[in-house]
Amino acid sequence: MTTSTPLQMHPTLDQLLSTLNTNQHQAVTAHPFSKLQIIAGPGTGKTKVITSRVAYLLLDAKIPPENIIVTTFTKKAANEMIERLRTMLDNMNLDKLMIGTFHSICFRLIMRYGKPLGLSGFGIADERDKEFYVKEILNELNAEERELFSGREGEKFKGGGKTSLEPVLIPGPVISLISSLKSQGITSDQYSQSPSKDKCLSLLYSHYQSKLQENRVLDFDDCLLKCHELVSKFPLTNIEHVLVDEFQDTNEIQLQLMYKFGTNVTIVGDPDQSIYAFRNAQVINFQKMIDYYQRQNQQCSIITLDHNYRSTNDILIFSESVMKQEKERKSKQLVSQHTNDFGSPIYAQLKSEYQEAKWIALQITTLLSLPTTPIHPQDIAILVRSAYQTRVIETELNSNGIPYHMIRGKAFWSRKEVTVMMDYLRIIANENDRVAVLRTINYPKRGIGEKTLEKIDEYLKLDVNHSVYEKLRFAVQGGVNLSSKVQSNISKYLNTIQQAKEKLDALRDDHTKLPELFDFITSEFELTKEWEPSQVENINEIKKLLSEFTPPSPDDDIPPKNILGQFIDSMGLNEAVEEQKQSRHAHYKGQVALSTIHGAKGLEWPVVFVPGLSDGLLPSIMAIKANTQEAIDEERRCLYVALTRAKLLLYVSWYVEDGDKEERQSWRMQVTDPSRFIEFIKNKDKKTGLVHIFRQKDKVKSLYEILGKRCPDFDLDEFNTVYKEKMNSILNPFNPKGIVDGCDNGADKKVGFQSASDVIHTTQNKKQKFEPGNESVTNKLGGTQPHRKGLYGNLTKDKIKPMLRKTGTQLISKPSNNKAPPYVPSRRPGSSLGTKRVSGPLALPSIANRGKGGTMGQYQRE
DNA sequence: TTTGAATCCGTTAGT
């Protein structure tokens, strides 16, 4: 199938190919002008294969880089791939290789060629913008249109009928239904002509599109849809090969785009790892692709990679037994290339999320306290289904002095301070960003409330010949009737924008000065003083991204936006350089990774924890409620992805809550059952994970060896005794037997049952902060202990707060600094763990973090 | 009319 004999091959390529196994070799060297599916299970060298295939196309088939499109799932994956390629082919200029996410490639194409469609200079509407626009169109419906919604078709758009008798139209369903249509490639025009259309939806879809058009923005789905329209009308003529990575996560419009991009395609993916159906991804694309080419009498070859280089066989068997439960699945035979095995996953059933977190912390400290341990924090990951699950774990890691790092998800970008900052950058970059103006004009408070805002917005919508910025100037100069206070406040706001714009112009394209501009904005708009230290930290993350930002390929004939505008587009597509190439490793070094399963896709660690294997968490409550096989299957694949991230040691755990004995976050549904996906281990030893590799000296030895260290001689039995005692103190915290290493853990001191007078103080002038969730008590050993139920009788916090307020009494709490807020990236908690501790007081919470800036602070009110 | 506090309410992943 190769186009040349090995002798004629490029020496680099030759060398490259020699490192591949038979299947990989076959996949890489498949005919360049053909259709190919590579089914790549976890750890089968997928990235290596796709990268080598690109190299093969460049070197052997001599396809110029600009004639190849490679789509990846994330910008990060694209960066990694291009780095690998640069290393492989050090002298080749790859700047023109079209590589990136579908969204960014499409956006680039639209920027470059979109003029005939009237799309030049468009920006990106993010999720918040979408919601803003949808709310707007719902408010702008006239009486006649509103009438449409009284029928059955309108039902699904209604909600919130609890408080007001009149049901209200809500944006959620509108957004997701429109998105679903778009990802199937259905435009609003097409939909409005469909005989089976939903009249309400069709109406909203049209309004929504006009709204986007008016504001000159594209939403994520539009990037794909409009690009499809573009390449249909004006085909790309130069593209000789299209490669699609993570094919299992493509949706219909992406499949159609792939067909349109070029006739020769290579796709790589794994149906078992399809976990993005919520974004309308469809596994059926594998079959659709085959059928599509079949209809054109063209063959689509399939190559399956089955050598797993990542995980031990035990881990593979375990993961496979999870997947086996899925009906109608083509079972896969992954063969581990490991010769060592460390036994089946270590597991435990616990009583609460707190206990589970403690269990995890114990496992980690145990691993890290092995003599000359071969395992470092950066070798460990904790993967959860939902982002909020990290909170309890973070707290526990903090109090054990375990350094960790959050792999950032969407949550970071929806933090208040982050969105505000982005909005401010947007108004500086773009005179016409109405939404950003409306969202910043009263933050910080400038005395502009709902009514005034309405008046202003009405005025802003009037005249299309002036920019939003100009119109706002006119408004202050008398266009809108405003109080003098508001008038002067807005003037000041506008003047600061003006100054910032001038600064932006002055720095031209010198992006090294962007941080200065950034500081100017935060100080002049008086943003910093609105924020807690931890929020400022988040803002500095943006500043860092801004200073690291390099605009993409300036040699293009794209009408240039200013550099800030380019930065914002890039952020809108979530593709800002997350971390620069080399510093990435240094940055994460010495830190445990904490991530959602979705965020961990494509990554691997020697040690992986998968907690929260309870019904309602995984499968998530939403999937259970949806009550469809597809939803449950997707959750199962999610688990599969999590499990297959592990190379050597896999820890799984779950908890079941019995009644209200344990403190629970009351707003969450009680977890009562282990996950249905792990039925098959429930029958085994249920007692909790005392089953451990440390039982066998030879396993411990080979663990050291495989990690490139020599196992020192040490007393494993003694090590295990310590471990078991600590385990006991977690499982039975009030049992005196849990006393470890001669340290009295205070079982006789009624930990957790102190009197109310300990926490309630009468204060006079001193304004005290009430920190929800922080009323923990410090016990005599320096450990913190959450309040137990019963402390305030039947009173809940919500009830007690106003009572205290009325009597001039306030609830105060000891600043507890080891509480972790959700989603705050990379805090470095105190000292890192020593590696030499063998039998140190692991069960005791570290006090290293005490006294540092309160991390719950960001939710306080003054 | 704006603001801050009280209260209600939902519950997922992220290009």
Added chain:
DNA sequence: CGGATTCAAA
């Protein structure tokens, strides 16, 4: 818990 909504006080 935290966002949205409602209520009450400036």
